[in-house]
Amino acid sequence: MTDTFSEELRSRVDADFDRVVDLLGRKIALKSVSAQGITAEHMKRSAQFVADELREVGVDAKVVQSTNPDGTPGAWEVIGSKVVDPAAPTILLYAHHDVQPVPDPAAWDTDPFVATEVDGRLYGRGSADDGGGIAIHSGALKALGDDLKVNVKVFIEGEEEMGSASFIPFIESHRDDFDSDVIVVADSGNWSAEIPSLTTSLRGNTCVDVHVKVLEHPVHSGQYGGPILDANTLAAMLISSLYDRDGDITVPGIAAQEPVGGLQRDLDERTVRADAGVVDGFTLAGSGSLASRLWTKPSITVIGFDAHPVEGSFNVISPETTFRLSLRTAPGQRPEEAQDALATYLEAHAPFGADVRVDKLENGMGWAMDPDAVATKDALEAMQDAFGVEPVNKGEGGSIPFIPELQRIFPAAQVLVTGPEDPKANAHSPNESISLYGLKRNILAEALLLDKLGR
Ligand SMILES: [Zn+2]
Incomplete structure (x- = not known):
């Protein structure tokens, strides 16, 4: 890739950014709360919206209903593809269109289902988790347009927040739709709005x-x-x-x-203690880096x-x-x-x-990325390019159960876990938000990554 094209992508992402923010706002307004019924009409509408938006950026997208393991109708899923060259690598882009419920709207400073921009962050339920993932994919595909050199497949799930009951049978019955060389799961996040990360492992x-x-x-x-x-x-x-x-x-x-892919930066003990509400005088247990104790x-x-x-x-x-x-x-x-x-x-x-x-x-199962894979190195370079700073990888102490499942079903695929969140995103909590600075750079990073993977 020439630097000129990287600059070209940067200006395309800039030029398209208002559209992406608007898309995210309209997505938030759909109230895609899967806890209110994964099969319900509002979830079908949400899937339809996402399919329409994907078609806008050149993806042949459709809505399909999955089947639960017990045979009953399941979630409304969005699948799609954009084939440019059967000989080129194929990348699967994942996000989910369902959002967490809002049990107590009064705990929010803004209306949870009206996108509201405050100090460079867009507030609303699903602004980050995982409307942000959909926005990243849309923005990256739009920026690349006809210059896309990889085949893209898309899976936007409709029941991630409900534990993905039909995920495995759905994937297994759509193997051809999802079979790919690299899977980009845009449902995690960065070290901060300014510092990008790959999520390297899950316990x-x-x-x-x-x-x-x-x-x-x-x-x-x-x-x-x-x-x-x-x-x-x-x-x-x-x-x-x-x-x-x-x-x-x-x-x-x-x-x-030890942390997968090495430890670029350890977690800050003061922050961990404050976030968890640890009592004064308690000595954190275990030895080694705090990151290793929490992640690996x-x-x-x-x-x-x-x-x-x-x-x-x-x-x-x-x-x-x-x-x-x-x-x-x-x-x-x-x-x-x-x-x-x-x-x-x-x-x-x-x-x-x-x-x-x-x-x-x-x-x-847990999961660990392959730190030596070409796709991993491409992703880190793309992030560095987009954000202008060295990425800081991070692990997750908890699980994202579908990621090991994807890896199990497609053992040869490189799974890359990226995403729109940062420590201020409050996913699953009141006042969820996405950094617009981070979103724009996440879009550019994914566009640069797709471009690198097409070389
Ligand atoms: Zn999520």
Whole structure:
């Protein structure tokens, strides 16, 4: 690519930007809340709107209804393609057109369904998540126009905020529509409005229920307390045995890894503490970079515990208890493997030989991008070019379940996770917004990326 063409793209994105912002405003007004019925008329209208807008930028787009795994009608999806040369690489562009609900409009400073610009940010439900993704794809395709050198396929999902129930059967029944060399998932975000990022990894997750039993029936704590420990105490001992003195998880077979693609910048401890509301005096657990602890090392959380409520408690030794552990796994480890390691460890470390049984619950795969892939390097260069600053990659401690699924169904595809959000976007919360500065550069970055991929 010549610098001249890069400059040309920049001026095309500039010239088209008012149209993109207007598109986003009209999208916000559609109130595409999938929680109010993924099959409902308003979701069909939302899909129709997106298909119309994609046709405006040269995509042969249509609305189709998916089928749920139980055979019932599912979400309104938008699929499309723009084929320029069967021999050229094919890029799948993903976003979703459904948005989070607005349970309390009074918590917003502006009308959640009227796009409102304040200080360089456009406010409204879905302005970022993921109307911003649709806006990025539209703007990039418009800027490239007839200079597009790759084949583009598009999938704009209609039920992402509802857990994508029909996602897998839909993708599997539309393999040809989605089969591609590179998949750009524009549903995450940047380090900040000014600093671009690829999202490099997602942790997987798994759960187990742990049953601890010490007695056949409750007994009086005055009569038997001492030699016989109650089940809650034994459970607490078992839980604490998962950690070493630093607060690192020490269970053999549960993998830890360092940030995928290297760590350009660590997370700021003050910000993390303030965002999470950590009490003064609490020392953050674990060792190594904060980023690795939040993105790529495992974490275990007790998310449920059957114990007698304090109110109405009396002097008995609790005979048995159950607690549920949620294990976030390193992006590269199969969650089944980590789950097996956790179960084996727990059963082998029963305190004082109590009866410990583990039930294994559901697993969700993590995901890691390939930092050495050509598409990854192209994306980072495109971002650097568009924003004028070095990208700072980031991981996600949580999951975006459809990304590992896409990767599983299309193992040869390079998945690139980009997106319109930044730390001020408040996706899923009141006062959701998108930075217009960031949006414009995200559009240019995607246009530059598509151009590079076509070389
Ligand atoms: Zn989203």
